[in-house]
Amino acid sequence: MAMKESKQPIVVKRIVKKAAHHGGAWKIAFADFATAMMAFFLVLWILSTTTKEQKAAISEYFNNPSAFSGVSTAPSQNQGEGSGSAASIIDFEGAIDMAPESPQSVLLDPNQIEQVAAQQELQRLTAFKESLEAAIDQNMLLSSFKEQLLIDITSEGLRIQIVDKENRPMFDLGSNHLKPYTIDLLKELGQLINQVPNRVSLTGHTDARPLTGDYSNWELSTERANAARRMLIEGGMQAEKIGRVVGLAETVPFDKSDPNNPINRRISLIVMNKKTDAAIQQDSQLPPSELPSLLAPRMID
Template sequence: MADEGLRPIIVKRVNKGGGGHHGGAWKIAYADFVTAMMAFFLLMWLMGSTAKGDLQGIAEYFKTPLKVAMSGGSGAGDSSSVVQGGGKDLTRKDGQVKKGDDPEIKKTYNLQAAHLQQAEKELEKAEAARLRGLKAKIEEAIESRPALKQFKKQLLIDITTEGLRIQIVDEQNRPMFALAKAELQPYTRDILVEIGRALNDVPNRVSLSGHTDATPYASGEKGYSNWELSADRANASRRALIAGGMDEAKVLRVVGLSSAVLFDKQDPFNPINRRISIIVMNKKTEESASKDGGTVEVSSETQARQELAGAAAR
């Protein structure tokens, strides 16, 4: 029993070698490190090659991304395109350079010219309304006065491109003037006096022209002809308009056209071709008439011959 108490206790220790398997955790750590270094060097390269304006745009985007996306700006790219910005020139400091060779089309607007055109249109509308009102007033005066209403068929009133045109035409048995003369019939004078009163209601200038039919004057072209007769009749009408109260300064032009401008081109001898035409001119026609030579007035047969002789000499 004593021997059993002295028996030695043996402890076995196992020492493992250092060359055993350690697993793959180090590989994952190394891959993360390499990826981080690549990202770092890529960031440094981008910062070195990006223009200052683009860097400011990128910084602005990260500060207020919604504002830049909505309104665009330096570094925000072309807001009208799905593919943003870009360009060939990386040395630019501000904004982007459009890729492509198409020239940029710039639209310019002349606001002053636009305002002038609008003002001219408004003036034309106002003038047209004024002339329509004058037309209605003259027609009303003719309808309200029995002495004038009976000559309604001889009064032709219409709106033309030149303005308001009032034509007083002959009828077979009711001429405006004495036969082959520039003497107004009493009823023609009444009509012209009434028209003269109405014309002062508008600021527009007036043009008068006398017309005859194609029947030659008795003395022929060598003496007093339809040219002189038409001019004298136009001037006699001018005097009747002024007697009615029309301001003399309103008359811009008085001309005799003989049978050069027929009313009835199919029948040059129709009495309707004998007429007086009064045009209340619009602004455009007035300016054109002023440039073409102004007023031509003849008050007598002698002056008519002198005017024609002077025109032939020129």
């Protein structure tokens, strides 16, 4: 009996585990969502209060911010006399300078907008020139004509000149009949040029050797330019991309020191920029009395 009374009681501890309290991660997600919605409605408000010109300027800035270096906004009309210039929000090496009391976006005059557009177009034509040169290197047919393809950027746009060589002319002598390899070359170029939206101008040139009879270098250069136009279209270039086809005979030689040099016999193809294209369209709308002054050949350096 004494042994039974000496036993120690057994205590059983039962631990009840409760679910952990949820964290605060949802608060961060909700805060991000609220911030994004606020920014979204702020953008909608800005778009509803800006003019068409201001929206165009904002679009140009985001497409090419570097082109706006040095451009500043007009002073606020609400700024009183003697208040001095307002403190800049952004003032980094003369970039965009905006007064805090003026909610207007960057204001550009028409000349500045035109300069920005011209700079962007020059960049696109330069990029197309690089891709065209790369295609010439990779294409077996085009690479065989590499020495006869002269590509450069001019004030009128991207110029591609196909010149004659002594032993490999583009046309039969004194004729507008294309050589078979010239046809293949023009068809390949037509596919490449069709990749850009710009319209093109075609000009035919000859050397100074006179032709017999009433058929002169003027007719020959014009007919050769038209023959090139037909092959470009047959190769895949859209017909409506042709903006001008002219023949200048021997008046604009490539080699001015030797008018009879075969390199003077060439087809000049210009992927026109907007300024040149607009000038051509404007010329076509002038009355006949004003056309003679426009027909004089223009030197392209």
